[in-house]
Amino acid sequence: MTIVDTRTPDPKRFIPGATGDWEVVIGMEVHAQVTSKSKLFSGASTEFGKAPNANVSLVDAAMPGMLPVINEECVKQAVRTGLGLKAQINKRSIFDRKNYFYPDLPQGYQISQFKDPIVGEGKIVISVGPDRKGEFEDIEIGIERLHLEQDAGKSMHDQHPTMSYVDLNRSGVALMEIVSKPDLRSSDEAKAYLTKLRTILRYLGTCDGNMDEGSMRADVNVSVRKPGGDFGTRCEIKNVNSIRFVGQSIEYEARRQIAILEEGGSIDQETRLFDPGKGETRSMRSKEDAHDYRYFPDPDLLPLEFDDAFIEELAAHLPELPDDKKARLIETVGLSVYDASILVSDKAIADYFERAAKGRDGKLVANWVINDLLGALNKAGQSIEETPVSPDQLGGIVDLIKAEVISGKIAKDLFEIVWNEGGDPAAIVEERGMKQVTDTGAIEKAVDEIIAANPDQVEKAKAKPSLAGWFVGQVMKATGGKANPQAVNALVKAKLGLED
Amino acid sequence: MSELTRLTIAEAREKMRARDLSSVELTDAYLSAIDAANPSINAYVTVTADKARAMAKRSDERMASGEAGALEGIPLGIKDLFATEGVHTQACSHILNSFEPRYESTVTSNLWNDGAVMLGKLNMDEFAMGSSNETSYYGPVVNPWRVEGSNKSLVPGGSSGGSAAAVAAELCAGATATDTGGSIRQPAAFTGTVGIKPTYGRCSRFGIVAFASSLDQAGPIARDVRDAAIMLRSMASTDAKDTTSVDRAVPDYEAAVGRSVKGLKIGIPKEYRVDGMPGEIDALWQQGIDWLKEAGAEIVEISLPHTKYALPAYYIVAPAEASSNLARYDGVRYGLRQQGRDILEMYEKTRAEGFGEEVQRRIMIGTYVLSAGYYDAYYLKAQKVRTLIKRDFETVFADGVDAILTPATPSAAFEIGDAEMAADPVKMYLNDIFTVTVNMAGLPGIAVPAGTSTDGLPLGLQLIGRPFDEETLFAAASVVEKAAGRFTPKRWW
Numbered sequence: 001m002t003i004v005d006t007r008t009p010d011p012k013r014f015i016p017g018a019t020g021d022w023e024v025v026i027g028m029e030v031h032a033q034v035t036s037k038s039k040l041f042s043g044a045s046t047e048f049g050k051a052p053n054a055n056v057s058l059v060d061a062a063m064p065g066m067l068p069v070i071n072e073e074c075v076k077q078a079v080r081t082g083l084g085l086k087a088q089i090n091k092r093s094i095f096d097r098k099n100y101f102y103p104d105l106p107q108g109y110q111i112s113q114f115k116d117p118i119v120g121e122g123k124i125v126i127s128v129g130p131d132r133k134g135e136f137e138d139i140e141i142g143i144e145r146l147h148l149e150q151d152a153g154k155s156m157h158d159q160h161p162t163m164s165y166v167d168l169n170r171s172g173v174a175l176m177e178i179v180s181k182p183d184l185r186s187s188d189e190a191k192a193y194l195t196k197l198r199t200i201l202r203y204l205g206t207c208d209g210n211m212d213e214g215s216m217r218a219d220v221n222v223s224v225r226k227p228g229g230d231f232g233t234r235c236e237i238k239n240v241n242s243i244r245f246v247g248q249s250i251e252y253e254a255r256r257q258i259a260i261l262e263e264g265g266s267i268d269q270e271t272r273l274f275d276p277g278k279g280e281t282r283s284m285r286s287k288e289d290a291h292d293y294r295y296f297p298d299p300d301l302l303p304l305e306f307d308d309a310f311i312e313e314l315a316a317h318l319p320e321l322p323d324d325k326k327a328r329l330i331e332t333v334g335l336s337v338y339d340a341s342i343l344v345s346d347k348a349i350a351d352y353f354e355r356a357a358k359g360r361d362g363k364l365v366a367n368w369v370i371n372d373l374l375g376a377l378n379k380a381g382q383s384i385e386e387t388p389v390s391p392d393q394l395g396g397i398v399d400l401i402k403a404e405v406i407s408g409k410i411a412k413d414l415f416e417i418v419w420n421e422g423g424d425p426a427a428i429v430e431e432r433g434m435k436q437v438t439d440t441g442a443i444e445k446a447v448d449e450i451i452a453a454n455p456d457q458v459e460k461a462k463a464k465p466s467l468a469g470w471f472v473g474q475v476m477k478a479t480g481g482k483a484n485p486q487a488v489n490a491l492v493k494a495k496l497g498l499e500d
Numbered sequence: 501m502s503e504l505t506r507l508t509i510a511e512a513r514e515k516m517r518a519r520d521l522s523s524v525e526l527t528d529a530y531l532s533a534i535d536a537a538n539p540s541i542n543a544y545v546t547v548t549a550d551k552a553r554a555m556a557k558r559s560d561e562r563m564a565s566g567e568a569g570a571l572e573g574i575p576l577g578i579k580d581l582f583a584t585e586g587v588h589t590q591a592c593s594h595i596l597n598s599f600e601p602r603y604e605s606t607v608t609s610n611l612w613n614d615g616a617v618m619l620g621k622l623n624m625d626e627f628a629m630g631s632s633n634e635t636s637y638y639g640p641v642v643n644p645w646r647v648e649g650s651n652k653s654l655v656p657g658g659s660s661g662g663s664a665a666a667v668a669a670e671l672c673a674g675a676t677a678t679d680t681g682g683s684i685r686q687p688a689a690f691t692g693t694v695g696i697k698p699t700y701g702r703c704s705r706f707g708i709v710a711f712a713s714s715l716d717q718a719g720p721i722a723r724d725v726r727d728a729a730i731m732l733r734s735m736a737s738t739d740a741k742d743t744t745s746v747d748r749a750v751p752d753y754e755a756a757v758g759r760s761v762k763g764l765k766i767g768i769p770k771e772y773r774v775d776g777m778p779g780e781i782d783a784l785w786q787q788g789i790d791w792l793k794e795a796g797a798e799i800v801e802i803s804l805p806h807t808k809y810a811l812p813a814y815y816i817v818a819p820a821e822a823s824s825n826l827a828r829y830d831g832v833r834y835g836l837r838q839q840g841r842d843i844l845e846m847y848e849k850t851r852a853e854g855f856g857e858e859v860q861r862r863i864m865i866g867t868y869v870l871s872a873g874y875y876d877a878y879y880l881k882a883q884k885v886r887t888l889i890k891r892d893f894e895t896v897f898a899d900g901v902d903a904i905l906t907p908a909t910p911s912a913a914f915e916i917g918d919a920e921m922a923a924d925p926v927k928m929y930l931n932d933i934f935t936v937t938v939n940m941a942g943l944p945g946i947a948v949p950a951g952t953s954t955d956g957l958p959l960g961l962q963l964i965g966r967p968f969d970e971e972t973l974f975a976a977a978s979v980v981e982k983a984a985g986r987f988t989p990k991r992w993w
Contacts, residue, residue: 058602058603061833062828062833063601063603063834064583064589064591064596064599064601064709064710064828065582065583065601065603065605065705065706065707065708065709065710066706066707067705067706067741067742067743068743069740069741069742069743070743097824099823099824099827099870101827101830101847103830103832103843106828106832106833107827107828108824108826108827108828108830109824109827164843166832292871292872294823294824294867294870294871294872294875295870296820296821296824296870296875296879299712299713299714299744299821300710300713300743300744301743301744302743302744
């Protein structure tokens with residue numbers, strides 16, 4: 001494979017060293033668990049969190065004479081993902097066996113795709129920023145391939161003093177291995193790539209992207225070079241399970257490699273592990289210890305073949321992807337790039353927004369979602385899925401503002417009430433007299449009448465301004481609570497000649 | 501010895517239909533025959549007498565109520581390679597020590613659904629790797645045939661040696677077998693029985709312990725052509741659990757038995773006249789040609805130019821797949837486990853203890869040919885050869901050839917412990933020289949007894965057909981059978 005360098009060295013990404021600037025080059029292999037009810041080649045359930053070995057079929061346990069049968073839904077999910085990555089879909093692909101011995105690999109081989117993957121080259125546009133000027137930079141990152149493969153089981157070494165246990169629940173679960181080209185040039189870009197990939201998978205519904213449950217893991221290939229120079233020797237950091245750790249591991253690994261090179265050393269191609277506790281990577285095995293996997297086509301499985309109609313059917317029902325949604329929100333809803341970017345970054349937020357904005361002023365709803373809702377959620381440490389204010393409730397608040405039933409200021413109070421107590425915003429406004437009466441003449445008339453009918457009280461109030469409250473109460477009573485209390489208060493004070 | 505065990509499947513079926521015979525009687529006759537013969541023949545590694553009697557009783561009940569299946573009440577032997585629920589299934593290997601599956605192979609399920617009765621599990625070469633049944637963990641099977649005037653033990657062929665010997669010695673009415681490079685046809689030829697390896701994909705491989713997945717195919721060994729046809733019809737099926745099985749209706753093979761071969765074009769491949777082939781094999785072949793000609797078939801000389809590469813290519817492809825298929829026998833989940841200091845030592849000890857010499861040899865060959873740096877030179881090249889072999893056959897079939905006639909084996913059965921073959925595994929591998937091409941091309945092939953050697957041992961001819969045209973093979977084989985007669989060993993046990 002010839003690697004093409006698609007990027008122009010950019011000083012703002014350089015890492016300064018003792019001998020000058022360095023550039024880090026990163027490629028990622030992401031293992032994403034396919035969202036499907038059953039495993040890639042067996043009918044066993046993929047449900048997370050079951051008792052050890054509860055989701056194991058005879059095929060998963062590699063009993064003698066068992067044969068794999070491809071799960072069509074997993075194939076569809078891989079094709080959907082390929083379409084979402086604007087990638088080449090291969091109508092003929094081949095499953096190979098990757099042979100190695102390990103107790104959590106019952107067959108003694110993993111069924112994977114080696115030479116002929118189901119999906120070929122594609123791309124992801126990542127957005128890095130905003131910078132100090134509030135600008136985002138869009139960068140196109142190449143996808144090398146996507147292939148389907150089986151997950152292994154789990155060895156547990158902490159259950160017994162002298163033995164290891166094996167849990168085969170994950171054994172045979174479908175994974176998509178999504179391989180990027182070495183197009184990433186900073187830890188921020190790598191994090192943005194992983195974030196964007198996860199967003200796309202979630203939009204597509206092909207992977208839940210829950211890294212803490214192991215549904216998504218990244219192998220990160222890192223090398224360093226003098227800016228624009230030849231690619232350096234890479235190290236692969238295996239199984240990094242959070243976006244934050246991806247960033248940290250790259251930062252550490254780049255500096256480690258730079259330090260070695262600056263001292264005149266050379267980089268050994270090896271596999272490394274990231275230790276989140278220490279924030280370091282450490283050597284796992286060298287190239288010399290690398291397995292010879294003896295890949296060959298799995299004779300139990302025919303080549304995987306489908307036609308254009310199969311792809312077209314899936315393409316026709318593909319959900320709107322984040323980039324398309326962002327463009328639509330900017331063009332047809334009129335949102336700013338910044339607002340649109342924030343809203344589409346998380347499918348759950350975008351879904352929330354779209355539901356709240358349906359038939360409403362999108363820009364106003366976007367403001368409320370971004371500033372008020374996300375702000376409150378952030379403060380409470382809650383996710384969008386846990387929001388106490390539903391899209392319909394938020395939409396109701398916006399409706400009241402638009403209809404000038406309440407002012408923007410009252411709306412903030414209303415939002416807080418809905419957040420804490422729930423309920424229908426319109427009913428709350430009604431019950432608590434939060435409605436603003438725009439007919440000031442009617443309010444003034446009521447104030448004048450009360451003042452005229454109560455000269456004694458007027459005198460007392462002039463001596464003791466706090467008694468103005470009595471007038472406000474009377475006016476509210478006379479107007480049936482519909483007047484805006486603040487407006488009444490201001491009017492009473494003005495009529496009585498009292499200053500705030 | 502009961503006369504009942506002499507009956508073919510077709511004969512027993514008629515007697516049972518006429519209520520002249522019950523399945524319990526027939527089953528008991530076989531169980532007695534096994535008791536008497538097995539210490540000498542060693543065809544069975546497990547006899548399931550209680551199960552057999554219970555199944556026979558149920559068959560009799562079904563026949564009484566008029567619900568008889570195609571193989572109702574027929575007692576069969578099952579090669580140890582087929583998974584049989586709750587019954588010994590070890591591929592005659594020590595590594596599957598005490599293994600009894602909780603599931604049933606599709607082929608045996610089909611047989612039981614058609615009413616067949618299981619007598620027990622049959623001996624075989626370990627993991628079906630061998631041509632003499634000498635690699636079994638349970639010791640060699642002895643061929644019921646002996647050279648006239650000799651009491652030396654001969655091999656029954658392999659890997660389905662137990663199946664062939666049990667059928668020849670009348671220890672079952674018919675037997676299941678499997679064929680990866682000749683494992684049905686060569687033992688059938690060595691024992692005077694009929695064995696057919698159907699087209700790849702005709703029988704489901706689900707529940708059959710895998711040797712070489714792209715070559716393995718189940719088929720029957722039976723007393724005569726008709727019985728083989730009856731059994732294959734029950735064994736064959738489309739199976740969603742095996743994606744390499746073919747979605748195609750199973751024809752009534754029995755109807756093809758005795759069908760005229762008039763006007764059929766029978767190809768005689770010149771490349772099968774190998775150097776050093778014994779004159780008696782050549783004569784047998786010529787005899788077969790004459791019989792078919794007399795029956796009205798047209799004989800044409802054909803060329804299958806890549807034949808000579810088939811055996812070496814086979815001994816790359818089959819071990820390659822085997823090395824991976826046998827990786828699951830690691831001592832972790834079932835079968836034998838030899839404790840070690842760590843996981844690596846446990847693997848090493850278990851596999852060293854559990855696998856026999858021939859199996860270890862093939863695992864090593866297979867591992868080697870798939871290794872980085874050797875893959876292209878061996879495995880990939882062998883796959884290319886395979887494509888060429890397949891094309892050879894496609895070309896002659898496209899030219900109108902309906903079936904191909906060849907010898908089944910280059911010799912008659914040899915002695916157990918043959919020094920030459922023990923010293924040189926390649927000599928043993930040469931037994932498959934006429935049969936491997938058929939597996940490499942995925943075609944159907946039948947071995948039918950056609951005569952005897954000068955020593956009085958049975959010899960067989962092979963007929964090779966177009967994909968899924970087993971019917972033509974049954975028709976042509978029955979011509980040979982009619983002309984040659986049946987071959988039964990003299991009882992010495």
